[in-house]
Amino acid sequence: AQKVTQAQTEISVVEKEDVTLDCVYETRDTTYYLFWYKQPPSGELVFLIRRNSFDEQNEISGRYSWNFQKSTSSFNFTITASQVVDSAVYFCALSEEGFSGGYNKLIFGAGTRLAVHP
Amino acid sequence: DTGVSQDPRHKITKRGQNVTFRCDPISEHNRLYWYRQTLGQGPEFLTYFQNEAQLEKSRLLSDRFSAERPKGSFSTLEIQRTEQGDSAMYLCASSLEGTSVNYEQYFGPGTRLTVT
Numbered sequence: 001a002q003k004v005t006q007a008q009t010e011i012s013v014v015e016k017e018d019v020t021l022d023c024v025y026e027t028r029d030t031t032y033y034l035f036w037y038k039q040p041p042s043g044e045l046v047f048l049i050r051r052n053s054f055d056e057q058n059e060i061s062g063r064y065s066w067n068f069q070k071s072t073s074s075f076n077f078t079i080t081a082s083q084v085v086d087s088a089v090y091f092c093a094l095s096e097e098g099f100s101g102g103y104n105k106l107i108f109g110a111g112t113r114l115a116v117h118p
Numbered sequence: 119d120t121g122v123s124q125d126p127r128h129k130i131t132k133r134g135q136n137v138t139f140r141c142d143p144i145s146e147h148n149r150l151y152w153y154r155q156t157l158g159q160g161p162e163f164l165t166y167f168q169n170e171a172q173l174e175k176s177r178l179l180s181d182r183f184s185a186e187r188p189k190g191s192f193s194t195l196e197i198q199r200t201e202q203g204d205s206a207m208y209l210c211a212s213s214l215e216g217t218s219v220n221y222e223q224y225f226g227p228g229t230r231l232t233v234t
Contacts, residue, residue, distance in 0.1 A: 004160075035222070045161070045209070045225035091160050105151065105174065106223065108160030 002027045004094050006109035013082055014117050021077045021112045023092030029053075031097040034068065034075045035106065040088040051075065082116045089113045120144075122226035124210050130232045131200055138196045139229045143212030150193050151223060152185055153209040154178065161209055167193060168215065200233045207231075 003026040013019050025034065036048040049059065051068050059066045063080045079086055089111045095103035123142045131137050143150050148169050153161035164183070165175045169190035179185075182200075187193040197204055207230050211223040 037225075042227075043207070044227045045211075047222045047224065050222055093160070105163035105166060105176075106153075106161070107163070110158070111160050 002029075002032075002094050002096065002107045004092050004107055004109035006092055006112050008112045009110070010113045010115070012115045012117065015084060016081050018078060018080050019082050019114065019116075021079075021090050021092075021114070023075045023077065023109060025073050025075065025092070025094045027094060027096065029096045033095045033097070033103045035093040035095070036066065036075075036077050037091045037093060037108075038088045039091065039111070045091070048077075079114075082114075084116050084118055087114060087116045122210055122212050122224055124208075124226040124229050126229055127227060128230050128232075130234065133202060133233055134199055136196065136198045137200060137231065138194055139208055139210075139231075140192060140194050141210030141212075141226060142192045143210070144214075144224060147212035147214050147224075148190070149213045149215050149223075150187055151211040151213075152193070152195050153211065155207040155209055155228070156205075164195075197231075200231075202233045205231055205233045 005024045008022055011019055032053045034051045038046045038048055049066055056068050056070055065078045067076045091111045092109045093106040095106050125140045129137055151166040152164040154164055155161040163176050164179050165185050166173055167187040170187050182198045185195045207228045209228045210226045213223045
């Protein structure tokens with residue numbers, strides 16, 4: 001069965017600190033996709049990144065970076081120089097490959113609530 | 119591009135009543151998903167459509183739940199004989215899927231259901 005674990009329920013940091021959100025996943029599929037979504041206080045889920053299982057390259061986008069390690073089944077998310085606007089709940093998600101080669105339902109972790117204080 | 123919209127945004131109902139939610143996906147998107155999110159948890163998959171065909175239903179979707187996407191555009195989710203345990207945020211997402219094109223799921227703002 002597929003499963004996503006986000007062990008950190010809440011993290012509190014002071015602005016400008018770096019913070020890493022952990023994500024560990026379980027799947028028997030050899031082809032799968034991993035995602036991170038942000039859910040700000042307004043409630044709407046915002047897509048951040050998609051990574052497929054064959055691409056282990058780390059990715060950086062501005063202050064955001066992602067570390068994908070198949071050996072440890074982890075897909076961690078780091079925010080550098082955090083800002084108050086980063087305060088939100090962050091979800092890691094997993095999806096198996098669909099029949100069309102795309103992906104289907106998302107299996108979400110429980111989320112990590114990040115609070116960035118000024 | 120107007121994004122995914124959901125109506126209503128909030129619904130308060132008494133136990134035993136029926137409720138219906140609507141989702142309008144992004145116009146060219148052929149896939150539509152329904153998820154449920156309870157407080158402090160991540161969204162849980164309920165069902166999804168490719169055009170008008172319902173391709174998968176979760177075990178969470180009891181007989182009291184039914185979803186439709188009659189013309190492959192908007193979708194409705196109906197809950198019959200609501201129970202207090204149905205109180206949650208119901209999220210809709212849409213995506214564009216094809217043989218060589220795979221886009222991420224875009225989520226709507228959700229419908230918050232409270233069953234009293």
